[in-house]
Amino acid sequence: MTKGASGFEEFYAGMYGERWPRLREALLLPKKHVAVVNPFSKYSFPEQAVRLTGLSFEHDVRDSFLPPEKTDSGYLNYYLLDAASILPVEALGLVPGEKVVDLCAAPGGKSLLCAFKLKNQGLLVSNDRSAARRARIHRIFDDYLPKTEQKNLTVTAHDASKWGLYQKSIYDKVLLDAPCSSERHVLEDPKELSLWAPGRTKAIAISQFAMLAAGLDIVKVGGTIVYSTCALSQLENDDIIRKLHQKRPGRFELIRPEFAFGEPTEFGWQVLPDTTGWGPFYLSVVRRLR
Ligand SMILES: C[S@@+](CC[C@H](N)C(=O)[O-])C[C@H]1O[C@@H](n2cnc3c(N)ncnc32)[C@H](O)[C@@H]1O
Numbered sequence: 001m002t003k004g005a006s007g008f009e010e011f012y013a014g015m016y017g018e019r020w021p022r023l024r025e026a027l028l029l030p031k032k033h034v035a036v037v038n039p040f041s042k043y044s045f046p047e048q049a050v051r052l053t054g055l056s057f058e059h060d061v062r063d064s065f066l067p068p069e070k071t072d073s074g075y076l077n078y079y080l081l082d083a084a085s086i087l088p089v090e091a092l093g094l095v096p097g098e099k100v101v102d103l104c105a106a107p108g109g110k111s112l113l114c115a116f117k118l119k120n121q122g123l124l125v126s127n128d129r130s131a132a133r134r135a136r137i138h139r140i141f142d143d144y145l146p147k148t149e150q151k152n153l154t155v156t157a158h159d160a161s162k163w164g165l166y167q168k169s170i171y172d173k174v175l176l177d178a179p180c181s182s183e184r185h186v187l188e189d190p191k192e193l194s195l196w197a198p199g200r201t202k203a204i205a206i207s208q209f210a211m212l213a214a215g216l217d218i219v220k221v222g223g224t225i226v227y228s229t230c231a232l233s234q235l236e237n238d239d240i241i242r243k244l245h246q247k248r249p250g251r252f253e254l255i256r257p258e259f260a261f262g263e264p265t266e267f268g269w270q271v272l273p274d275t276t277g278w279g280p281f282y283l284s285v286v287r288r289l290r
Pocket of ligand 1: 161
């Protein structure tokens with residue numbers, strides 16, 4: 001198969017068919033954001049704030065926001081992210097007291113939302129292999145959370161794909177927001193696009209599967225794993241869950257998430273910007289059975 005920009009077109013047009021031209025156009029539009037309020041900043045949005053159905057965090061939606069700023073509390077007022085990026089945290093259904101690991105946590109947006117949910121009770125392990133990116137997790141925690149609210153938070157530096165060798169059946173919930181092809185960024189960057197090759201998504205999918213398999217080992221029986229990516233390539237989305245069915249039969253069941261925006265897929269849920277203005281984002285929810 002062809003490499004570079006023409007190979008990219010061929011690959012994704014083959015995957016998304018007639019939808020691809022609209023999807024491609026939507027991927028190149030400026031990104032919208034949701035601002036999630038930091039409960040420790042004592043900031044709130046006005047009554048006329050735009051809310052999205054199904055999000056349990058206080059938030060506002062606009063085409064553009066001023067960068068977050070510190071309130072008198074000393075903490076930043078809100079965290080900006082794509083609405084679809086909130087869905088994996090919603091899907092985890094966290095309650096205070098649970099033991100949670102965010103296997104690929106940096107820069108830390110989803111870990112921050114997990115911390116809001118856990119309310120300093122239980123344990124949140126925010127892991128990332130990159131030292132530079134781990135520094136960003138620490139910075140986000142310090143910018144948004146009082147030190148007294150960070151007692152249940154730990155930042156670690158493991159290779160997520162090998163975690164199952166060291167710990168087993170430990171966590172109530174596992175978030176695997178996996179490194180992925182991030183095609184939106186590839187499409188925006190002519191140099192990245194010229195370097196694109198189909199082997200890349202295949203290689204990434206191999207390491208994503210290894211991390212998900214590790215996740216299944218470290219979550220408790222009855223516990224939940226949320227697998228997510230911002231990839232368009234199905235090799236990194238439903239195909240990863242298909243492979244889990246093939247390689248770990250009987251060890252898990254799928255929980256079918258449903259949200260107010262996006263669409264169901266064979267094994268999960270996908271949010272694409274041509275229909276929703278958000279994403280691309282994919283998630284699948286798995287419960288360990290044995
Ligand atoms: C999609 S980003 C995570 C974004 C993050 N969940 C958030 O919401 O801010 C993927 C992260 O995985 C990390 N990573 C890549 N390979 C890893 C591995 N084998 N083990 C642990 N972390 C890894 C990267 O450094 C990167 O920060």
